[in-house]
Amino acid sequence: MAAKTVKTKSDKFFEAVGRRKTAIARVRIWPGAKKQEITINGKVFSDYFRVKEQQDVLLMPFEKCGLASGWKISIKVSGGGLLAQAYAIRHGLSRALVLSNPESKTTLKTLGFLTRDPRMKERKKPGLKGARRAPQWSKR
Numbered sequence: 343m344a345a346k347t348v349k350t351k352s353d354k355f356f357e358a359v360g361r362r363k364t365a366i367a368r369v370r371i372w373p374g375a376k377k378q379e380i381t382i383n384g385k386v387f388s389d390y391f392r393v394k395e396q397q398d399v400l401l402m403p404f405e406k407c408g409l410a411s412g413w414k415i416s417i418k419v420s421g422g423g424l425l426a427q428a429y430a431i432r433h434g435l436s437r438a439l440v441l442s443n444p445e446s447k448t449t450l451k452t453l454g455f456l457t458r459d460p461r462m463k464e465r466k467k468p469g470l471k472g473a474r475r476a477p478q479w480s481k482r
Contacts, residue, residue, distance in 0.1 A: 356441040360434025362459050365422030369434035373442055375414040382417045382431070396428040403436045403455055407446040433458060 360367045380387035380400075391397050404410050415435070419427045436455035440447045450456050464473035471477060 356438045358434045358437035360430045362429040363422050363426045365426040365430040367419040367430040367434045369438050370416045371438045372414040380415045399428040400431050
């Protein structure tokens with residue numbers, strides 16, 4: 343499992359990796375912040391995800407566990423589209439929350455937030471027009 347707890351000079355943070363399709367998110371959370379502060383690739387959370395649905399997907403683990411405030415969150419995400427990145431971040435946040443608060447594991451597991459979604463685009467095969475589409479067959 344790609345999740346670990348790291349003790350730095352001043353702060354203790356929890357780190358986890360989340361994945362969805364080809365999107366990969368490295369998430370670090372610091373408990374005990376004065377207000378919730380989320381940065382994604384150096385940008386403010388609301389500037390990176392402008393669509394409300396994507397913002398809701400990202401904040402779901404905190405709402406469902408009842409841990410809405412008091413977190414500083416730093417996220418590095420790459421690959422995939424914006425929605426796949428949002429789900430990868432949710433996966434990473436859920437894993438990091440389990441490290442910081444093991445009681446939340448049952449809630450997050452039943453909601454499916456700890457399960458990695460492995461579905462990806464299938465590659466094109468030689469001799470075919472796409473992943474499975476064969477050239478049109480003519481009898482004569």
